[in-house]
Amino acid sequence: MRLSELFFSTLRDDPGEAEMPSHRLLLRAGYLRQLGSGIYSLLPLGKRVSDRVEQVVREEINAIGGQEMEMPVVHPAEVWKESGRYFKIGPELVRFKDRGERDMVLAMTHEEVVALLLRDIVQSYRQLPMIVYHFQTKFRDEPRSRGGLIRVREFVMKDSYSCDLDDAGLDVNYKKHYVAYEKIFKRLGLDAIAVGADVGIMGGTGAHEFMVVNDFGEDTLVLCDSCGYADNQQIAIVGKPEPAAEDALPMEDVETPGATTIDALATFMGIPKSKTAKAAFFMTGDDRFVVAIVRGDYDVNETKLVNTVKARRGLRPATVEEIKARGMEAGYGSPIGARDSVVVVDELVMRSPNLVAGANRLGWHVKNVNVPRDYTPDHVAEITNAREGDPCPTCGAPIKLRQGIEVGNIFKLGTDFTNAFGSMYLGEDGERHPIVMGSYGIGLGRNVACIVEAHHDEKGIAWPDEVAPFAAHLVTIGAARDPKVLETAERLHRLAADAGRDILYDDRDESPGVKFTDAELLGMPWILTVSPRSLAAGGIELTRRATGERSTQPIEAVEGYLRSVFPIPIA
RNA sequence: CGGGGCGUAGCGCAGCCUGGUAGCGCACAUGCUUUGGGAGCAUGAGGCCGUCGGUUCGAAUCCGACCGCCCCGACCA
DSSP states (O other), X not given: OXXXXXXXXXXXXXXXXXXXHHHHHHHHTTSEEEEETTEEEEOHHHHHHHXXXXXXXXXXXXXXXXXXXXXXXXXXXXXXXXXSHHHHSOTTXXXXXXXXXXXXXXXXXXXXXXXXXXXXXXXXXXXXXXXXXXXXXXXXXXXXXXXXXXXXXXXXXXXXXXXXXXXXXXXXXXXXXXXXXXXXXXXXXXXXXXXXXXXXXXXXXXXXEEEEEOTTOSXXXXXXXXXXXXXXXXXXOOOOOOOOOOOOOOOEEEEOTTOXXXXXXXXXXXXXXXXXXXXXXXXXXXXXXXXXXEETTSOBOHHHHHHHHTOTTOEEEOOHHHHHHTTOOTTSOOSTTOOSOEEEEEHHHHHOOSEEEEEEETTEEEEEEOTTTSSOOSEEEOOBOOOTTOBOTTTOSBOEEEEEEEEEEEEEEETHHHHHHTOEEEOTTSOEEEOEEEEEEEEHHHHHHHHHHHSEETTEEOOOTTTOXXXXXXXXXXXXXXXXXXXXXXXXXXXXXXXXXXXXXXXXXXXXXXXXXXXXXXXXXEEEEEOHHHHHTTSEEEEETTTOOEEEEOHHHHHHHHHHTOOOOOO
16 A cells, blocks of 8 residues: 555644553554544544454454344334333433434443344254354544544444353353453453443342443453452442441530531541531432432442442432432532431441531531431442542452453343343243353554554554554655665565565655654554665665564565564455 | 533634724645654635624624533433
């Protein structure tokens, strides 16, 4: 491919809207252009990278027996009504009407379609197990896209679906995906770690997310260096110190003007935050009022809280009016005297004697509150966030918190969808059973961005061989001065094509500085330089982009590299 | 949806406070010179100053509404 013909353009200055290195570099190097918030075009270079990522995923999913297919982007809403998700999912599911006034949706994912296909096609246990997958555009009207390709509204995802006779079969296919994902991310040059994850509102019996540690990541990971423990903070349950035993003292009101935060309260009272109780107020999607109580030195974990109160449609912070209406006072709140509320108390609070809690009166708190003596919990559960340095649940060493980007997930769906659609098979026992499903996603664009995050320097991108849009970037210097340069470059370009490789050939009449700078920005794994100087030194100069290592090789040797080292198949 | 910021040429920005019909750098076109690290000179093209409305003799500039984009938060099967 001649650079003079490539549809692209590099930018010398960083686009103003880009913050993450991957976003900046993909824009500057001409891989991407933005069309709207969270909506991007892939230019030819970007498309090539995405295709190569796709091919790696395809090979590994094929290797575990996946059968590739393709399912539609636009679905009749009836399908989503039948599974119930039409009503459970909020505005991120795009709904519209077709010309016949029929309700339609843009697919966010394809469990419904698979369950429907299973109902049509699978009759007998002999047809299972199996895995189907496809690469398809998804649209999710995210409340806020961000970070270039990290969180977008329209994106291509590989989603595979395993279909099994029973949970044991599901475990096998789940494990297969787990192992396939490890291979995929390794081949893509990503250090992904599998963390235990929340199963969300769809139920299911287990889930892992594959995470790449990155400061711009949206998830918080709980990691242990000494034993390898790793969970999403949403579900991580770590050790908590045993509070010192004390006799329960009688409650006592105390005036605390202006102490509306735990910090202010602890400072005012001259006590550690661990001697206070923090109240957080929420409304569930089905209009229940929830008071969550954790100790002042911890934060409420909303995922755990959602799961505890089974808030299928999530939680939102309660308003001051809603709090008042239940007999409580924001900033001075506690369940003492509360009404019409679901009271959820963290288990550590149950063990922590004589805490300072809100008096539900402006400017007042209560000392020596003990549960359940002073109020009655509806639920006692572990509902706090793990903190940096807390003891690891498996080995006790201090845990670390890191931000992470989810590059893939695997999810044991179970039978929710197949029950909803009546996707049954007739078993060996002569009975009808629901098919057991798993679903497994990998977002292509997000992976491309994460690869750049992991493989770049100040000058630009440095693609791993496995995903580079071209194996090499051929630069000519002084072609006008020395016809041998042009001749050699043309020959090399042709040789590469003959060898079944395509390389990017900078045939532009630009200064050496411009060509080198662009080559380093675009990030092909090898930069090949042909110039009077290199010819005098015996051939072509090879530079490894990632390391800067250089050597000069005769053209025949470069042909050898093209055949063996550069692993790019012809487009 | 709450908070903050920004919309002026392909990209990065100035001009706005104090109204007088738009400017700089890069990129682009043509010519000459230059050619191992973002070249030089000359000439040139490119803008409904996000949109609509208002104030004014006159609006990129002042006022209002709306739209769009970015960041933080909420959200994230």
